[in-house]
Amino acid sequence: MSNEDQSEEKETIRLMKGLHLTKPQLALALVGLVVVLLVPEIEGFFDNLQLDTFHNGILWGMAALGLALLLNKTELVSFGHAAFFGGGAYGGAMLVNFVGVDSGLLILFAAVFFSTAMAFAIGWFVADYVAIYFALLTLAFGQLLYAIAIGSPTLGQDEGLRLRSGGEASGDPPSLFGIEFTLQQQGEYRLVLYYFTILLLIASMIVMYRIMKSPFGSALEAIGQNRTRARFIGIPVERYVWGAFTISGFYGGIAGGLYGLRQLSIGPEGTLYVFVSGEILFMAILGGFQTIIGPIIGGIVLTFLLDNVRFLTEHFELIIGILLLLVVFVLPKGIWGSSEDIKNGLMTRVKNPAQLGADVGTLQKMLINAVRNAITTIKIILFGVK
Amino acid sequence: MIELPLFIDLGDAAVHTLNGIFRGSILFMIASGLTIIFGVLGVLNLAHGEFYGIGAFLLTSIATFFVVRIAAPTDPLSTAIFAAAIVIAVLLSAAILIPIAGAIEATVIRPIYDRAEMYQLLLTYALLLILVDTIRIIWGSQPVRPAAVDGQQIHAALDVIPMEELFGFQYSSVRIFTIFIGIGTFLFLLWFFDRTKTGRIIRATAIDREAATAIGVSSDRVFTLVFALGGFFAGFSGALYSVSAIPATAEMGGTALVLSFVVIVIGGLGSIRGSFVGAILVGVVWSWAIAEYPPAEIAAPFALMILVLLVRPEGLYGAWGEIE
Numbered sequence: 006m007s008n009e010d011q012s013e014e015k016e017t018i019r020l021m022k023g024l025h026l027t028k029p030q031l032a033l034a035l036v037g038l039v040v041v042l043l044v045p046e047i048e049g050f051f052d053n054l055q056l057d058t059f060h061n062g063i064l065w066g067m068a069a070l071g072l073a074l075l076l077n078k079t080e081l082v083s084f085g086h087a088a089f090f091g092g093g094a095y096g097g098a099m100l101v102n103f104v105g106v107d108s109g110l111l112i113l114f115a116a117v118f119f120s121t122a123m124a125f126a127i128g129w130f131v132a133d134y135v136a137i138y139f140a141l142l143t144l145a146f147g148q149l150l151y152a153i154a155i156g157s158p159t160l161g162q163d164e165g166l167r168l169r170s171g172g173e174a175s176g177d178p179p180s181l182f183g184i185e186f187t188l189q190q191q192g193e194y195r196l197v198l199y200y201f202t203i204l205l206l207i208a209s210m211i212v213m214y215r216i217m218k219s220p221f222g223s224a225l226e227a228i229g230q231n232r233t234r235a236r237f238i239g240i241p242v243e244r245y246v247w248g249a250f251t252i253s254g255f256y257g258g259i260a261g262g263l264y265g266l267r268q269l270s271i272g273p274e275g276t277l278y279v280f281v282s283g284e285i286l287f288m289a290i291l292g293g294f295q296t297i298i299g300p301i302i303g304g305i306v307l308t309f310l311l312d313n314v315r316f317l318t319e320h321f322e323l324i325i326g327i328l329l330l331l332v333v334f335v336l337p338k339g340i341w342g343s344s345e346d347i348k349n350g351l352m353t354r355v356k357n358p359a360q361l362g363a364d365v366g367t368l369q370k371m372l373i374n375a376v377r378n379a380i381t382t383i384k385i386i387l388f389g390v391k
Numbered sequence: 392m393i394e395l396p397l398f399i400d401l402g403d404a405a406v407h408t409l410n411g412i413f414r415g416s417i418l419f420m421i422a423s424g425l426t427i428i429f430g431v432l433g434v435l436n437l438a439h440g441e442f443y444g445i446g447a448f449l450l451t452s453i454a455t456f457f458v459v460r461i462a463a464p465t466d467p468l469s470t471a472i473f474a475a476a477i478v479i480a481v482l483l484s485a486a487i488l489i490p491i492a493g494a495i496e497a498t499v500i501r502p503i504y505d506r507a508e509m510y511q512l513l514l515t516y517a518l519l520l521i522l523v524d525t526i527r528i529i530w531g532s533q534p535v536r537p538a539a540v541d542g543q544q545i546h547a548a549l550d551v552i553p554m555e556e557l558f559g560f561q562y563s564s565v566r567i568f569t570i571f572i573g574i575g576t577f578l579f580l581l582w583f584f585d586r587t588k589t590g591r592i593i594r595a596t597a598i599d600r601e602a603a604t605a606i607g608v609s610s611d612r613v614f615t616l617v618f619a620l621g622g623f624f625a626g627f628s629g630a631l632y633s634v635s636a637i638p639a640t641a642e643m644g645g646t647a648l649v650l651s652f653v654v655i656v657i658g659g660l661g662s663i664r665g666s667f668v669g670a671i672l673v674g675v676v677w678s679w680a681i682a683e684y685p686p687a688e689i690a691a692p693f694a695l696m697i698l699v700l701l702v703r704p705e706g707l708y709g710a711w712g713e714i715e
Contacts, residue, residue, distance in 0.1 A: 082509045130700065136508055137435050138660065141652055145696060148649045152689030162686075279649060283516045290513060320528060326520030330499065333514045337506075382497050386615050 041203055058312045059305060060199050060267060063206055064260045065090075066304025069289040070213055071256025076286075076294045078217065078225035079249055084140040085147025086285045088127065089254040091277030092120035093261025095154060098166035098271055101179070109181040109198070109266055112168065116262025117255060123150075124254020125247075132247040135232065147282050154273040165272030168265050178269055195267065202263055206301070209256060214297050216252065225249050284311075287325075291332055293342025302341050406562070407682045408675055413566040413635070415674025416573020420628035421647050422654040422666040423580060424621030430661035431597040431617045434500060435508075437515040440648030441522035442488055442622045446629025447639035448530045449484035454537035454545060454634070456480075464549075474549055477634060485627035492622025496615050519644070526641050534638035545634055569631045576624065577667045584663070593617055646689075650677070653696045659706025668707055 041063075068090045075081045096119025097112040106112060131142045154160050169178060178186045178194045181201065186194040216222050227235040228242050236242050265271050275281065284307060292303025310328070314321040336343055354360045425439045457476040464470035495518065503511050537545050549565050584590040596603040596613045604610050629647075633639050654673050658665025673692045680691035687694075699707065 076509060080507070082512055084512060130697070133704065137429070137433075140508065140512055141435065141656060141660070142700075145649070145652055145656060145693060148652075149690060149693035149697075152693060156686035156688060156690050158686065279645065286509070287513065287516075290509065320524045322520040323524035323528075326517045326524065329513060329517035329520065333503065333506075333510050333517065337510060379497075382501075382611065385609050385612050386493065386497065 038207075042200075055312070056195070056199065057267075058309055060195070060202060061264065061312075062305030062308035063202060063301060064264045064267070064304070065285065065288055065308055066292070066301035067206060067209060067260035067263075068257045069285050069292070069294075069300035069304050070209065070297070071253035071260075072285055073289045073294040073297075073300045074213065074216065074225075074249055074253050074256075076289055078222055078229055079246055080229035081135070081246070082140045082286070083143040083250070083253070083282075084279075084286060085127075085143035085145070085282050086253070086257055087277050087279070087281035088143075088147040088150045089120040089124055089257025090261040090264065090281065090285065091154070091271075091273070092123045092150060092254075093117065093258035094265035094268075094271045094276045095160065095166065095261075096120055096258070097262045097265040098168050099160075101168045102166055107179045109179040112179055112266060113259070113262040116265060117258040120258030120261060121251060121255045124251045124257070128247040128250035128254070132243045132250065144279060144282065147277065148279055151273050151277040151279070154277055161272075163273060165270065167270045169269055179266065198263070198267055202267075205259060205263070209259065210297050210301070213256075217297070221245070221248070287329060287332075290337075291339055293339025295338065296341050299339050299341035303339060306340065403682070407678050409562055409566070409570075410682075411675030411678035412570050412671055413674070414678055415671035416570050416576075417628045417632050418647070418650055418654055418674055419573050419667050419670035420576055420624045420631075422651040422658075422670055423576070423663055424624045425648075425651050426655045426658070426661055426663065426666045427580075428618055428621045429655075431593055432496075432500070432614055433504070434511045434515065436500075436618075436621070437512060437648065438495075438518035438522055439621065439625055439651065440644035440646070441519055441526070442492060442625035442644075443629035443632075443647045444526055444639065444641065444644035445491070445522065446484050446488060446626030447633040447643060448526055448535060448629075449487055449626065450480055450630035450633040451530070451535045451537045451639050453480040453483050458538045458545065470549075477545060477549065481627065481630040481634065484630040485623050488622040488626035489619045493615050493619040495622075496618035497611075500618070501611070501614070519648075523641055523644065526644075530639070530641075532641055534640045536638045537633070549634075563635070565635050569635065572631065573670075576627075577663070580663050589616075650692055653692045655706075656696050657699045657706060659708040662706070662708040665706055665708030 068086060071089070072083055072086050075083055093116035097116035099119075100106045100112055100115040106115075127143070127146045130146070131139055134142055154165075155163050160166060178191060180186065181194065181197050184197070224235070224240045224245055227238070227240060228245060232242055261276065264276070288303035288307045289300045290303070291307055292301065293299030307325075310325065311321065314324050318324065332339070338346070354364075421439065421443050424442075425436060428434065428436050428439070454477060457480055461473055461476050464473040499514060499518065503514055539545075545565075582590075584594055592603070592608055593613055593616070596608055596610050600610050603613075629639075629643075650673060654669040655666050656669075657672060658667070658669030672695065676691050676695050677688070680687045
């Protein structure tokens with residue numbers, strides 16, 4: 006979808022109104038779909054591929070997709086997106102614990118409703134603010150929810166809540182589509198949930214694509230470019246931002262609700278903490294927030310890294326931090342967003358190996374310049390410009 | 392004539408309030424740095440809480456170094472020497488943060504001034520993660536306290552300095568000093584930005600970077616200076632907090648950061664006066680919540696923030712973007 010401009014020249018296949026893909030793109034999408042559907046079957050063949058990690062990665066990616074709408078179109082940075090992910094997870098868990106519902110779909114519905122309502126309420130507060138103030142306020146609201154969850158005995162404080170029947174540790178998982186699962190059938194439960202997630206993922210990606218292409222999406226883009234101008238041409242800026250914020254909360258709610266159903270036990274540290282918000286933001290940018298697939302890929306990649314680096318070393322935060330620095334400086338458009346550039350760069354070098362020699366020269370020049378700049382900087386800091 | 396008792400025994404309410412002012416002073420020193428850095432550099436430094444954490448950990452190491460070498464306070468002279476050593480330890484801990492913060496600004500933050508906010512936030516968030524783990528690598532993940540003196544904590548050894556004669560009530564001397572240092576920092580910053588040449592240069596750079604450069608100011612140097620100044624005060628408050636019996640943990644930076652956000656949102660981003668008033672308010676509310684209803688410990692400051700936002704969306708001293 007990143008090279009939609011070229012698609013007019015090439016032969017395209019119309020999937021639905023407004024969604025055209027070229028043949029290679031369609032093939033790629035189909036291969037991706039097949040791989041995603043086959044993950045439960047092939048996970049046994051690879052040591053590092055766990056369905057759990059992959060599933061969680063998709064869910065975090067869905068939350069990041071909601072965030073990408075704000076990042077991409079309105080250029081607002083929400084640093085409290087965990088509020089909606091965690092809000093969804095807690096919304097579902099509260100229904101199980103306080104009402105005693107054990108239908109998975111109802112739980113998911115409650116999760117989405119709860120977090121959308123929350124996004125609606127918080128959005129009313131933050132829609133007026135721009136840039137850093139927006140980030141600051143969303144972060145503060147996210148932390149408020151974390152504070153409430155960790156402080157409230159009803160919500161289980163730092164232990165969190167369970168989504169099993171009766172809220173017991175050995176309770177059965179909720180039923181899905183009328184199928185009851187016992188404690189022993191958790192494997193089947195997770196498999197059904199996984200395929201359900203894939204279905205929702207595809208639906209939510211298509212819906213997001215349509216939103217971004219809609220007049221509403223264009224209006225959001227106008228707001229992102231220049232609020233005053235957008236106001237002058239008659240766009241109700243605050244209302245639209247509020248709407249976009251609510252939509253992104255809705256996405257967080259679906260992801261959080263499914264996450265709750267998958268984990269069957271949720272805590273404030275893993276779903277609501279400020280670091281979780283940071284991770285969601287990181288996922289969106291890592292994958293490429295200007296695309297639809299990017300945030301999902303970012304979610305899967307980062308969850309995979311988080312799950313595996315944790316086993317390798319105690320200091321995984323250091324590694325993630327350094328990775329983050331690299332993304333900011335080297336790969337600002339993200340993995341998926343830069344794939345075109347990387348491909349072109351590689352192709353030039355394959356066609357023309359002499360380019361590599363020039364690359365070495367450029368690197369050398371950059372290094373020398375960096376050292377020279379560092380010396381000047383130290384001189385200026387210590388002695389001033391005189 | 393009514394005879395007043397010499398020492399007033401403070402009630403719970405007064406103790407909570409004093410604790411709150413103590414916490415507020417600590418918070419002010421963190422939040423003011425954050426607000427100044429934002430006002431001048433335009434970058435919200437998410438790693439700022441970690442400077443505070445590093446300051447606290449540095450103090451535990453430096454104070455331990457002194458405590459095992461200096462005689463325990465028994466008479467006034469040895470108490471004075473001991474107190475002087477602790478003051479030096481606090482200043483040293485904060486001073487170490489000047490080059491750390493300066494180097495961070497000059498290497499990683501400088502290249503991103505012109506980038507979109509999301510990258511600035513992401514970068515300082517990366518710094519936060521790196522610094523948290525650096526703390527864990529150096530000091531371990533367990534809470535750390537300075538070495539005990541004669542079986543008691545540093546603050547207890549220092550609390551023998553009499554306060555009753557000076558103020559007429561019984562309260563931890565270390566905390567009283569911290570409160571005074573907080574107020575002193577506030578007055579210093581007001582004076583610094585209002586009266587000194589350097590302070591005026593910083594303000595001028597914040598208002599118009601190009602014009603300042605045109606009249607011969609090195610904006611790079613100003614930015615590094617401001618960042619180092621913020622790092623210094625954050626480290627200073629961390630060290631002071633660590634003296635007051637609270638063990639240093641790797642997580643303390645995160646909590647401090649988030650509360651500093653609340654403080655500067657209440658006070659108005661970029662306003663030093665605002666962050667002082669906000670810090671004291673948040674500190675008092677926080678302390679009362681801890682004492683009266685612990686589950687609301689973290690939530691109470693946020694409730695205050697939302698209340699202020701409803702009444703004054705731009706904060707109490709709504710500058711929102713310029714130092715005053």
